[in-house]
Amino acid sequence: xxxxxxxxxxxxxxxxxxxxxxxxxxxxxxxxxxxxxxxxxxxxxxxxxxxxxxxxxxxxxxxxxxxxxxxxxxxxxxxxxxxxxxxxxxxxxxxxxxxxxxxxxxxxxxxxxxxxxxxxxxxxxxxxxxxxxxxxxxxxxxxxxxxxxxxxxxxxxxxxxxxxxxxxxxxxxxxxxxxxxxxxxxxx
Amino acid sequence: xxxxxxxxxxxxxxxxxxxxxxxxxxxxxxxxxxxxxxxxxxxxxxxxxxxxxxxxxxxxxxxxxxxxxxxxxxxxxxxxxxxxxxxxxxxxxxxxxxxxxxxxxxxxxxxxxxxxxxxxxxxxxxxxxxxxxxxxxxxxxxxxxxxxxxxxxxxxxxxxxxxxxxxxxxxxxxxxxxxxxxxxxxxxxxxxxxxxxxxxxxxxxxxxxxxxxxxxxxxxxxxxxxxxxxxxxxxxxxxxxxxxxxxxxxxxxxxxxxxxxxxxxxxxxxxxxxxxxxxxxxxxxxxxxxxxxxxxxxxxxxxxxxxxxxxxxxxxxxxxxxxxxxxxxxxxxxxxxxxxxxxxxxxxxxxxxxxxxxxxxxxxxxxxxxxxxxxxx
Numbered sequence: 001x002x003x004x005x006x007x008x009x010x011x012x013x014x015x016x017x018x019x020x021x022x023x024x025x026x027x028x029x030x031x032x033x034x035x036x037x038x039x040x041x042x043x044x045x046x047x048x049x050x051x052x053x054x055x056x057x058x059x060x061x062x063x064x065x066x067x068x069x070x071x072x073x074x075x076x077x078x079x080x081x082x083x084x085x086x087x088x089x090x091x092x093x094x095x096x097x098x099x100x101x102x103x104x105x106x107x108x109x110x111x112x113x114x115x116x117x118x119x120x121x122x123x124x125x126x127x128x129x130x131x132x133x134x135x136x137x138x139x140x141x142x143x144x145x146x147x148x149x150x151x152x153x154x155x156x157x158x159x160x161x162x163x164x165x166x167x168x169x170x171x172x173x174x175x176x177x178x179x180x181x182x183x184x185x186x187x188x
Numbered sequence: 189x190x191x192x193x194x195x196x197x198x199x200x201x202x203x204x205x206x207x208x209x210x211x212x213x214x215x216x217x218x219x220x221x222x223x224x225x226x227x228x229x230x231x232x233x234x235x236x237x238x239x240x241x242x243x244x245x246x247x248x249x250x251x252x253x254x255x256x257x258x259x260x261x262x263x264x265x266x267x268x269x270x271x272x273x274x275x276x277x278x279x280x281x282x283x284x285x286x287x288x289x290x291x292x293x294x295x296x297x298x299x300x301x302x303x304x305x306x307x308x309x310x311x312x313x314x315x316x317x318x319x320x321x322x323x324x325x326x327x328x329x330x331x332x333x334x335x336x337x338x339x340x341x342x343x344x345x346x347x348x349x350x351x352x353x354x355x356x357x358x359x360x361x362x363x364x365x366x367x368x369x370x371x372x373x374x375x376x377x378x379x380x381x382x383x384x385x386x387x388x389x390x391x392x393x394x395x396x397x398x399x400x401x402x403x404x405x406x407x408x409x410x411x412x413x414x415x416x417x418x419x420x421x422x423x424x425x426x427x428x429x430x431x432x433x434x435x436x437x438x439x440x441x442x443x444x445x446x447x448x449x450x451x452x453x454x455x456x457x458x459x460x461x462x463x464x465x466x467x468x469x470x471x472x473x474x475x476x477x478x479x480x481x482x483x484x485x486x487x488x489x490x491x492x493x494x495x496x497x498x499x500x501x502x503x504x505x506x507x508x509x510x511x512x513x514x515x516x517x518x519x520x521x522x523x524x525x526x527x528x529x530x531x532x533x534x535x536x537x538x539x540x541x542x543x544x545x546x547x548x549x550x551x552x553x554x555x556x557x558x559x560x561x562x563x564x565x
Binding site: 001021025028029030033034036037040041046049050051053054055057058061062085089090092093094115116117118122125127129143144145170 | 193194196197198200202203204205206207209210211213215216217219220223224461503504505542543544
């Protein structure tokens with residue numbers, strides 16, 4: 001989804017490089033809801049989302065000299081990359097889980113099934129993702145939205161490739177369970 | 189088939205936008221300005237630390253270049269004793285100390301007194317008792333004079349032996365090396381907190397920051413309980429101290445410290461525990477002043493600052509960690525060059541803006557006991 005028209009994007013880039021505050025504000029107003037959505041996918045707490053989103057914009061505006069225009073949409077892609085990296089760094093700084101999960105009974109959906117979310121509102125889907133344990137959620141986001149392989153995820157998070165695959169499997173199982181409950185019980 | 193669910197999720201959430209952004213433009217502007225200012229302050233502090241370290245190193249280098257005054261050559265009395273003509277001049281060959289061995293020596297005119305020639309010919313140390321009492325004639329038993337006191341002479345008032353005119357200057361060591369460690373106490377910080385997994389329970393939006401159209405919880409409770417346990421950091425250091433005066437000294441060096449923490453969180457049926465270990469290298473700057481001294485004991489006070497950088501850890505902390513400290517110490521001289529010291533004190537750690545939790549973020553003011561050895565160089 002492109003949030004900046006090509007001509008608007010070029011104009012904003014030129015003005016920000018000249019130190020135009022109004023251009024910075026305009027970029028903030030156009031991208032902050034989408035960047036906030038990215039942070040919300042990675043982070044479970046509202047305060048965490050706010051802190052990371054602030055850090056994302058600080059990085060964007062203090063390191064704008066490092067941005068290189070590579071065509072239409074490159075500014076949005078660059079900002080989105082910063083949001084993902086800052087979210088990952090925040091999670092890494094907060095903790096690295098050593099032991100996880102006392103409840104291992106996640107039976108239910110088959111390996112190739114779902115989770116199917118076509119009929120579920122996007123807000124609900126987002127909340128389900130946010131309820132996943134941090135590492136499952138991180139692996140899920142990197143696999144689904146960043147299109148990383150398990151090998152790449154393992155290298156990024158300093159985990160084993162098998163662990164990445166196992167975490168994704170568990171995340172999918174948990175989401176299936178949540179979706180089943182939602183369809184059965186409805187929103188609480 | 190597998191990729192279908194993935195594509196559905198991407199279609200749902202890749203373009204998702206928050207209805208209400210939890211951040212205002214004013215917040216962003218303030219944060220950007222603070223970041224720029226913090227970078228300038230850090231650069232300034234590093235410059236000051238670098239200059240102070242360079243000054244301390246230069247002082248140490250200059251101090252090490254200063255030649256230590258050599259022990260004063262025993263200057264013999266260069267005055268010629270006026271003796272009555274009737275007293276024969278002592279020929280050189282019976283002079284107790286050959287003149288060429290002692291610079292500036294002058295032959296003292298004295299009566300020929302039989303001495304222990306063997307030890308004399310070997311060049312006795314003028315600091316030693318040159319002759320035994322028995323070798324002297326009964327009358328006029330000489331003694332080696334203390335500097336500044338009357339020159340020994342025989343019963344006729346004539347000088348018998350050369351005396352030291354000056355005591356050798358004793359060079360007070362100005363440079364010292366301190367090696368110390370902090371005694372890890374049982375003090376630690378534990379903090380518990382409990383909170384909901386999701387912060388509101390409204391179905392159709394809570395009027396808060398994010399709109400929600402439904403919430404599901406993993407269990408009945410949906411609450412997260414967290415606990416943090418921080419151990420007292422363990423620290424070791426090497427400090428070079430330069431004495432500006434007899435009482436006051438300045439010092440700098442290197443420290444190494446380890447901070448360990450444990451974080452536990454329980455949510456529903458899931459429990460996670462994380463061990464956090466952070467390794468810091470730091471540069472201290474300090475001034476100390478001797479307050480009292482009696483015998484081998486010295487009481488002193490010190491104050492200074494410390495800049496630390498995390499060099500290794502299970503998490504990342506990029507900003508430097510700054511602290512100031514003050515202490516009162518007791519120094520005991522085990523021997524002349526080696527002293528043992530105990531230094532209880534307190535430190536205050538400034539917030540460096542990092543989100544990493546340590547004992548210092550929980551309790552900025554902390555107490556420690558440093559124990560170590562001081563080596564006079």
